Amino acid sequence: MITSVAMLAGAATAEESKLAQVLFNNVTIFDGKSRKLSPNMNVLVEANMIKTISKSSISAGEATVIDGEGRTLMPGMIENHAHLMLMGPSLPAMESMTTWEDFAIHGTKMAEMYLNQGFTTVRDAGGGNAGLQRAINSGMISGPRYYPSAAFIGGRGGHADFANYTAPIGESSNMSRLNMAVEADGRDEVLKVARNNFRMGASQLKVMQSGGVVSAFDPWQMDGRTSDEISAAVEVAEQYGTYVMAHSYKREAMVAALEAGVKSLEHGFMYDCKIGKLMEKKGAYITTNLTAFIPGLLDIPAVKNVPASFRKAKTAQLAFEDYLDNMRSCPAKRGFHTDCVGSVESCNKQIHHEQFLNGDFFDNHTALVAMTSVGGEIAAMTGDFMNPYPDGKLGVIEEGAYADILLIDGNPLEDLSVIGAHPKWFDAPTPPDSPVGIVLIMKDGVIHKNTL
Numbered sequence: 001m002i003t004s005v006a007m008l009a010g011a012a013t014a015e016e017s018k019l020a021q022v023l024f025n026n027v028t029i030f031d032g033k034s035r036k037l038s039p040n041m042n043v044l045v046e047a048n049m050i051k052t053i054s055k056s057s058i059s060a061g062e063a064t065v066i067d068g069e070g071r072t073l074m075p076g077m078i079e080n081h082a083h084l085m086l087m088g089p090s091l092p093a094m095e096s097m098t099t100w101e102d103f104a105i106h107g108t109k110m111a112e113m114y115l116n117q118g119f120t121t122v123r124d125a126g127g128g129n130a131g132l133q134r135a136i137n138s139g140m141i142s143g144p145r146y147y148p149s150a151a152f153i154g155g156r157g158g159h160a161d162f163a164n165y166t167a168p169i170g171e172s173s174n175m176s177r178l179n180m181a182v183e184a185d186g187r188d189e190v191l192k193v194a195r196n197n198f199r200m201g202a203s204q205l206k207v208m209q210s211g212g213v214v215s216a217f218d219p220w221q222m223d224g225r226t227s228d229e230i231s232a233a234v235e236v237a238e239q240y241g242t243y244v245m246a247h248s249y250k251r252e253a254m255v256a257a258l259e260a261g262v263k264s265l266e267h268g269f270m271y272d273c274k275i276g277k278l279m280e281k282k283g284a285y286i287t288t289n290l291t292a293f294i295p296g297l298l299d300i301p302a303v304k305n306v307p308a309s310f311r312k313a314k315t316a317q318l319a320f321e322d323y324l325d326n327m328r329s330c331p332a333k334r335g336f337h338t339d340c341v342g343s344v345e346s347c348n349k350q351i352h353h354e355q356f357l358n359g360d361f362f363d364n365h366t367a368l369v370a371m372t373s374v375g376g377e378i379a380a381m382t383g384d385f386m387n388p389y390p391d392g393k394l395g396v397i398e399e400g401a402y403a404d405i406l407l408i409d410g411n412p413l414e415d416l417s418v419i420g421a422h423p424k425w426f427d428a429p430t431p432p433d434s435p436v437g438i439v440l441i442m443k444d445g446v447i448h449k450n451t452l
């Protein structure tokens with residue numbers, strides 16, 4: 001007997017199989033790339049894809065018609081470095097006082113918040129597995145498209161080591177039992193945990209190469225992975241047709257990562273023009289949390305109240321002071337990166353401040369490109385097999401791209417506050433559930449918010 005997919009799914013009637021259409025009339029397009037907006041345009045969405053973009057009017061009989069009245073239509077934004085499942089206030093608290101329920105509920109709320117802020121895609125830089133993605137994709141909860149990295153891969157005492165001080169070598173931690181962070185030393189262990197991450201739903205891998213500022217055992221200056229260990233992660237990722245992102249601070253760490261085949265440098269605080277050249281040669285990207293460069297960083301309780309972290313933060317800020325000049329004179333393909341671990345509200349504020357800094361340190365166009373088309377290119381590096389959303393481009397307004405669309409009151413190229421950007425961080429007022437300037441949010445062809 002032949003059983004077709006349609007029979008299994010319950011065959012659709014002719015009526016149901018007609019694809020839903022939404023027509024945006026009279027919009028001004030920011031396509032995710034160009035410095036110039038295109039006014040007086042019409043955009044037809046069919047099912048979950050952008051079907052037609054035209055200056056002349058589009059006739060679509062039964063489409064839902066939205067009159068844009070000249071508003072800006074732009075791609076849904078993309079976050080390239082979040083941790084939806086991680087929650088504050090500290091790494092030890094996460095390890096010892098948190099269960100899977102805390103993480104799941106926090107992740108759900110974070111996903112909801114991101115979509116409400118106009119982010120239709122989030123790449124998770126460690127801690128999230130396939131469960132959250134399943135819940136979002138099935139429509140059980142609302143959230144952005146989700147690219148999890150599963151467990152961070154780090155060495156003993158590295159930036160992915162959440163275990164208690166007295167934990168003996170080899171003893172599993174809460175974070176490793178939940179496959180949120182994993183210790184792997186040597187090539188063989190890296191091969192095994194890398195494969196396990198794909199088994200758990202990762203679309204790309206995350207390797208902790210340098211140390212960090214708020215973690216306990218690791219100087220940020222460390223280049224903590226041997227070339228053997230990084231290469232092992234890259235080998236497995238390439239077997240799956242996807243790539244590795246590496247938490248790298250120091251120049252030497254970045255060079256080692258790129259030489260080993262890493263395609264996405266995370267933080268990359270000691271970026272310089274030589275690294276920019278090497279990145280270009282290797283087809284690599286960088287994503288950096290710009291909040292690391294503001295003096296207020298030293299006032300964060302997790303930094304200020306822990307003498308070792310305070311000292312680390314001070315030396316780090318000194319070492320990182322050339323980043324902005326270097327990135328301005330030798331711009332690289334750079335994605336948007338918030339990297340918040342905290343309450344949903346504090347992360348919401350951090351996103352808005354990160355948006356502001358992107359415009360302030362560079363310019364609004366550079367900020368918007370980082371939040372849209374560059375993010376889409378990074379998502380596409382997951383390749384044909386591992387990309388959870390392989391049917392169209394992300395981060396652009398183009399025919400054939402996924403229908404992830406924002407409609408904006410105002411021009412974000414002139415004023416980023418219309419999409420939420422805020423000059424204050426911790427002392428900013430509680431943000432609204434969704435920026436007032438974003439009047440419509442569509443993800444995957446479905447309208448999530450509409451205040452028109």
Ligand SMILES: [Zn+2]
Nearest residue numbers: 081083125339
């Ligand atoms: Zn991170």
